[in-house]
Amino acid sequence: MEKKKIVIVGALGMDFHLFNRKFRNNEDYEVVAFTYAGEQNVGTTSKNERIYPYELAGDMYPDGIPMYPEIMLESLIRKYKIDLVYLAYSDLSAKHVVYLGQRTQSAGAEYVLPNPDDTMIKADVPVTSVCAVRTGCGKSQVSTKLVDILTEKGLKVISIREPMPYGDLRKQVSMRFASEEDLIKHNCTVEEREEYEQYIEKGHVIYSGVDYAAILKDVMKENPDVIHFDGGNNEIPFYKPDLFITLVDPLRVGHETEYYPGQINLRRANVVVINKENTAKKEDIEKLLKSVKEMNPKAEIIHSNSVVEVENPDIVRE
Template structure:
């Protein structure tokens, strides 16, 4: 609020427009999936819901929060249905991390900058719209059901950051993801926070199952872990799914990439000193991709574990043997998210 103070000191107004003033209204049912911080596993929850809707015979399309990193004039309405679409729109690594894993499952994703036009196109294609939120923002489209994802690895953050706290307080369903890898005491802290700040919300726990095909090959080996960039940079996580996978599959060591960082990656490590054992997948511009490729090549390791949601080998050359880490949201003990979605569909007369 420092900028707000400067504005007010000059006698001008500083206004935060609320959801009711900014949300568009859709002609079809809308479920929103937002989060309190980046890296909570929100997109995995979106996948879970889309797959459930698909099993019910309901066609859903995803509208993604904007990622305006390029030429806005060509980003008015973007529709991603194939990997070639990602290339055609010149998507950055960060955009691909949000779109590619959905497209790979056959999910159509809309994004861009003109959300009135985006919404009207999506309505033609889907019986249900899934809003996949980003930057911890609240939805641009008025949801009929608001689902917000929490991270027990960062208990307390749900009330510490704006606008994630807004999502936390508005949510009708709060999903504590990654409970399978979190400490029980941290999950309990999260439960108390929910009871204190949003007791009317349904509280559901999910696991984020980590898998590495042929992961036994890294047992006893030195690995370089590449993580989803936003999660471990401004998301403030010291590690992500890649580091947990290295532990799970018995790697001997996660090599510190900092001494081998090239170009812009040196700046990244300087700006985020909490990063010690993982390399963030950064690629906002071509030179940064080159820096990422150079950094990977310079790290002395037996294997590279790629835990970003994208196929990084489509963008850069990785000289060392590499394995991809995948993670999937699954039901945990207690109430099931699928049961809540089923109840919503019945309310909307979409299923019997």
């Protein structure tokens, strides 16, 4: 059977994870290229990193897999006679998802939204996840609070963060962060530090990287009682959660249905947290609550405030 030729449209995150889970060493497919969306912080990476290296891609790809700007999608489809284009990044408006689909189909390829069950890895210990319907809902504060609560109950929790692989991918297969020295060792960007430091400061351990099966193996060597997945943007979990928590935002009512793949998180959640209620209008909270109940009537709903505090408030000027 002739191999299906694939382009994966992404932003250096779920796209790599999708490849690792579904296409690596799969002789039914040939992944010809990744495309990347520069507006999702990818534009800060250097040009010599625009390849998914052989060491990660596997023996089917001795030269690695090239990455191209998303603007080249149609030309790639036509040049390489691409059969399937997989969408594999997050926080996209429904309008933009359709826009990418029409670009794909007009160039002659089939457009595919991956099945979340194809990318979720099953762990041997319970997994909690905190995801959202949009970026900026307050996942980090909920994630660290959840890890604090579980730790206080005597459970050993290891957290795993969705990747931000801006450096040499070969050196970022599986990274462990438990100290300032680890942040320096892995040449973390300011953005990465913002995510990892809040765990480190509380004495927690957090992993990130490129290969989430390899990360899971490393995590399991530490004998955790629970693994916590801290999602990025509004991405779906990389691991199959036993407790699936999704945040929604009353300051952006309607976004819970309008952004991909956030609605998947909402519909699959065991628990929905309506965050930022202290800064939202009552009528917006009520509208959002109605929307949540319509899409996921079985979910437990938690009402939450998001309070901003700063050290030395006297030095803050208006």
